[in-house]
Amino acid sequence: MTEKPLPFVSVIVPVLNGMPTVQALLEGLRSQDYPADRWELIVVDNGSTDGTWEVLQQESEINSRMRVLHEQRKGPSAARNAGIEASRGEILAFIDSDCIPGPSWLRELVSAFEDRTVWAAGGLLKSAAPTTLTEAFAARQEILNQEDFFKERPYKPPFLLTANFAVRRAVFKRVGFFDETLRVGEDADFCWRILDAGGKLALVRKALVAHRHRSNLRSFARQMFLYGVGSATTFARHRELIGRSAWVDVTSYRCWIKALMKALLYPLIRRDPYLRREGMLELVRYSCFIAGRFVGSVRNKVVCI
Known part of the structure; x- marks a missing residue:
């Protein structure tokens, strides 16, 4: 009996001025144990001015499965949507440019879709080793705790962060793309549209990425303010x-x-x-x-x- 091939996956990364972290991300993606012929990488630059675009171009020249796009519409939702439109995958996986995936990240994340009732899935975000006081604080407080966001609260249903997220392509036809008017909270909005349509979310605890928190107080304060607005x-x-x-x-x-x-x-x-x-x-x-x-x-x- 012939074994069914693994689904073809498009990994989509939005990036804006990601020089401090994008090299580590690319190295982590190169180390994935998912079959090389069953996934593609689409990195969408959202107008970087720090040399990120040049680094991505160089990487794409030596990585045949990688494509680099430029998206003029601002915001992570616009960048992700551009990646979706250019992708070929049956499953679309998303990771942020300040994350580093473990070697089994993609394989573990995709395994959630063996359950045909699952529309979207998310993995855990662990804190990268802190280098500043602000990063150490965010790590200690578990600011981006996927397990916490997945819990239902009186004021919010469960949702999953797009920093470590995957969804079936067919879902976008059912609920639409990411809302480009939202600069924060777009992941909750998308997941709640899935739930409203009768879909199911799954948390994959073995699908791990390390996340680099905001390094200084000003950027951390702005992040918390935007979380409140969202x-x-x-x-x-x-x-x-x-x-x-x-x-x-x-x-x-x-x-x-x-x-x-x-x-x-x-x-x-x-x-x-x-x-x-x-x-x-x-x-x-x-x-x-x-x-x-x-x-x-x-x-x-x-x-x-």
């Missing part, structure tokens, strides 16, 4: 699926109060240099996230604070 925006769009017309997240305010106390007390009572600053970083995290939710609520005329 949280309110996706809530506004999917209130019927969520089953709520408004949401006041008491937990976030409790965390903010706790962070404020730590920011005031830890510099006085802690000796460890990291712990002395942990409260301040937590205060930045929750202050920016809550502020983003207020802004998102005003923009979308909804109460999600």
Whole structure:
């Protein structure tokens, strides 16, 4: 009996000014144990000005399965959509340019689709070894915990981050592409459209990638603010699926109060240099996230604070 061949997979990577991380990503992709003739790599540059485009061009000259595209429409959703349109795969896998996949990442992620009821799947994101205090804090706090996002909450159904994600090609015909008006929260929006259409999501714990967190306080604060805006925006769009017309997240305010106390007390009572600053970083995290939710609520005329 002839064994059924593995599905052909298109790996799609959106990138913008990815010089600090893209080489490690490409090396990780070169090391995949998925059969070389059963997948292709599509990297979509979104207007890099730091030399990323040149590096990608050089890599594509020596990697026959790799294609590099340039997408003028701004945003990760536009870049991913351009990759989808150019792809040939039965399964489309997505990974971000600041991630490094383990050697069995693609094989493990694709294995979820042996279950024909699964429409999309996601793997885990582990923190890369931190090189700055901000990265160490994000790693300690598990900012991008895929298992946590996959849990259903009172104000949100489960979803999966597109930094480690795969979906059947046919799904895009059912629910549409990624929403290019969203700069953050597009992964939740896409997954909730899948659920609204009766589809099923799966979490693959063996599909591992290492993720490099924001390296400085300014970029981390902006990320948390945008997460807040995206949280309110996706809530506004999917209130019927969520089953709520408004949401006041008491937990976030409790965390903010706790962070404020730590920011005031830890510099006085802690000796460890990291712990002395942990409260301040937590205060930045929750202050920016809550502020983003207020802004998102005003923009979308909804109460999600």
